[in-house]
Amino acid sequence: MSLPWLRTRSIRARLTLVAVAIALLILIPVGVGGNLITRRLVIDNIFEASQNVASQVSAEIRMGTVPSPIPIRDEIDYVQVVAPGGRVIESSNPARDLPPVTAVWPAPDNRIIRFTSCALPEKSCVYGVGIRATTDANSEVVYAAREAPTFLTTRSLALAIAVQVALLTALIGWLAWKITGRALRPVEDITNELAEITVRDLTRRVPVPPGDDEIARLARTANATLGRMQRAVEQQRQFAADASHELRTPIAGIRAQLESGRLHVEDMPEAIEAALRDTDRLEAICTDLLFLARVGSAEANVKERVDLAGLVGARLKPSSERMPRKLRLEPGVVVEAIEPQLARAFGELLDNADRHAASEVTVSLATEGCEAVLTVQNDGEGIAEADRERIFERFTRLDTARSRMRGGTGLGLAIAREVVEAHHGTVRVEPVPGGVSFVMRLPLAGPPPPDDR
Numbered sequence: 001m002s003l004p005w006l007r008t009r010s011i012r013a014r015l016t017l018v019a020v021a022i023a024l025l026i027l028i029p030v031g032v033g034g035n036l037i038t039r040r041l042v043i044d045n046i047f048e049a050s051q052n053v054a055s056q057v058s059a060e061i062r063m064g065t066v067p068s069p070i071p072i073r074d075e076i077d078y079v080q081v082v083a084p085g086g087r088v089i090e091s092s093n094p095a096r097d098l099p100p101v102t103a104v105w106p107a108p109d110n111r112i113i114r115f116t117s118c119a120l121p122e123k124s125c126v127y128g129v130g131i132r133a134t135t136d137a138n139s140e141v142v143y144a145a146r147e148a149p150t151f152l153t154t155r156s157l158a159l160a161i162a163v164q165v166a167l168l169t170a171l172i173g174w175l176a177w178k179i180t181g182r183a184l185r186p187v188e189d190i191t192n193e194l195a196e197i198t199v200r201d202l203t204r205r206v207p208v209p210p211g212d213d214e215i216a217r218l219a220r221t222a223n224a225t226l227g228r229m230q231r232a233v234e235q236q237r238q239f240a241a242d243a244s245h246e247l248r249t250p251i252a253g254i255r256a257q258l259e260s261g262r263l264h265v266e267d268m269p270e271a272i273e274a275a276l277r278d279t280d281r282l283e284a285i286c287t288d289l290l291f292l293a294r295v296g297s298a299e300a301n302v303k304e305r306v307d308l309a310g311l312v313g314a315r316l317k318p319s320s321e322r323m324p325r326k327l328r329l330e331p332g333v334v335v336e337a338i339e340p341q342l343a344r345a346f347g348e349l350l351d352n353a354d355r356h357a358a359s360e361v362t363v364s365l366a367t368e369g370c371e372a373v374l375t376v377q378n379d380g381e382g383i384a385e386a387d388r389e390r391i392f393e394r395f396t397r398l399d400t401a402r403s404r405m406r407g408g409t410g411l412g413l414a415i416a417r418e419v420v421e422a423h424h425g426t427v428r429v430e431p432v433p434g435g436v437s438f439v440m441r442l443p444l445a446g447p448p449p450p451d452d453r
Contacts, residue, residue, distance in 0.1 A: 012180045019176035023169045031161040039152060043127055046146050047114050049074040050129040054144035057081065061133040061140060069093050078126060078145040084138050101145050106132050117145070124153050186215045190222060202230035242395035246285055246410065253278040281409070288411040292394075295341060295418045303423075305445050306337045308365055308372055315347050316363070328364040333372045336445045337423050345419035348412040349376040349427075349438045356380035356436070371425075372442045379435040388429040392417040416440075 053076040060066045061081065070079045070092045079092040082100050095101065102117040111132040118125040128145025151157035186209040193206045205226060208219040254275045261271030309329045316325065335342075353361045357378035364375045383391065390396055395410040416438075420427045425442035 012177065012184055015180045016173055016176045020169055020173040023172040024165075027165045027168055031165045035158050035161050038157060042149060042152060046127040046148075047129055050076050050127070050144040050146060051112065051131070053079060054129050054131040054142045057142045057144065058131050058133045061142065066090055069096065076128075076144050076146050078120075078128065078143070078147070080143045081133070082141050082143060084140075089140060101126055101128060101143050102130065104130065106130050106141060108132070108135065108137055111135070115145075116148075124148055124150075183215075186219065190215075190219055194222065197226065202226060202233055239394055242410075243285075243289065246395055247282065250278040250282040250285070254282075285409045285411070288409050288415060291344065292411065292415060292418060295415070295422050303336045303338055305334050305448065306339045306342060308333045308335060308374060308442075311339065311343055312346060312363060312365060312374070315343055315350065324360050326360060326362040328362070328366075330366045333365055333367055334445045335372050335423070335442045337442070341419045342423065345416040345427075345440070346374065346376075348416040349440065352376075352412055353378035353380075353438070358435075367444065368441075370444050372444055374440040374442070375437055376440075377432060377435055377437040381436075382431055383429055383436050385431075391429070392427075 053073045056073065057066065057070060057079060066081065068090055070081070070090055072079075072092055072094070077092065078095040078098075078101050080088050080095050080098075080101060081090040083089050086100055086103075088095075088098075088100060091098070098120060101120060102115045103119070104113060104115045104117075106113045113130045114128075115130060116125060116127050120126065125148045126145040127148055128143055130141050130143045132139045132141055134140075151160075186207065190206040193204065197204050205223045206219050208223065209216050257271040257275040257278070261268040261275075264271075309331050312327075312329060316327075350361070350363070353376050357380045360379050362375075362377040364373075364377075366373050392413045394414040396414075397410050417427050420440055420442065423442055425440065427438060427440045430437045430439050
């Protein structure tokens with residue numbers, strides 16, 4: 001059942017309403033049952049006491065020892081001995097000068113009857129028992145009865161129970177309101193703090209309540225998300241600054257060459273050549289930036305099963321004229337990947353190795369557990385430990401002059417890492433004797449689907 005008005009309420013109000021509803025669903029049946037059971041028990045006790053008194057008086061009649069007046073026993077006020085015809089022979093003091101408490105007369109084959117009578121003048125209803133003194137057809141009948149308690153003839157008991165149910169429900173609602181308010185107070189604190197956080201100041205964090213409940217985990221997750229956002233914004237700002245700097249250099253070169261060609265017509269061919277070189281560099285930077293923007297995006301192609309040994313072999317063929325290579329490739333290593341992106345990542349590692357190798361590049365492919373391990377090693381200069389993570393940042397060069405001279409954009413290793421991480425893998429630098437090793441790890445593909453043919 002849809003309750004639109006309930007969905008507009010706060011969680012605190014909804015939980016309180018649910019607690020009140022559950023309390024009513026439990027307390028109302030308990031109250032109604034308690035009322036019925038209480039009435040039944042009281043009436044049964046009156047009937048039982050009345051039957052005991054009537055039995056005692058019946059025994060006294062049979063023995064001829066009926067006292068006058070009949071004494072009150074077990075709080076049974078109205079005791080009468082009635083002869084056939086309705087004449088009261090003997091009674092207790094409260095029943096003296098009163099008509100028979102009931103007109104119901106027990107049959108010979110049914111000596112004991114229970115009755116409820118409201119026939120007494122100026123009296124409330126009575127509950128009682130009638131017993132024939134003997135089995136004779138003209139036997140007297142002993143009536144023993146007690147006036148009904150007030151709560152049996154009025155609604156006082158039901159009203160008292162209703163008041164108790166209302167008070168208990170109100171108490172439960174108040175407790176639910178307080179408890180949920182205290183439990184949700186950290187959520188309100190988190191909400192207020194998040195409302196104050198802007199992109200201009202991502203250093204703030206939400207308060208983390210003590211313990212390890214859902215709210216504490218929510219706060220820790222929110223802080224972790226804020227930390228990632230802060231790092232992303234900082235990287236974005238740094239990237240914008242670096243990109244503007246990197247783009248400014250070829251643009252400034254193009255402008256300088258064109259202005260030089262305008263001033264010195266005889267140098268125009270050389271100026272155009274220089275401008276074209278700067279244009280090529282500018283185009284390479286823009287191409288790499290666009291590639292990075294597409295890595296891991298929704299526009300990426302569907303992954304497929306890729307044989308890494310085949311991918312490496314295909315990528316090595318166009319580069320056969322470059323640095324000599326030593327290959328150690330394990331066949332049959334298959335991963336789930338977007339092949340053009342993975343080929344680009346491997347190509348960036350290979351180009352980096354070619355630029356920095358002294359005499360040889362080694363490419364190896366193997367499996368370790370559930371991972372494919374592709375290693376590109378060169379025998380060039382090592383990389384300081386402090387720079388082993390920094391080189392994967394965008395526009396980072398350890399040797400700026402040499403990188404620009406050799407045509408690098410400063411985005412190659414950043415491309416390699418982002419592609420690998422988009423494929424749930426890792427790439428890192430590992431030092432080796434006499435060189436540097438770039439190790440790419442990717443999860444192996446599962447078994448191929450069965451052929452439907």
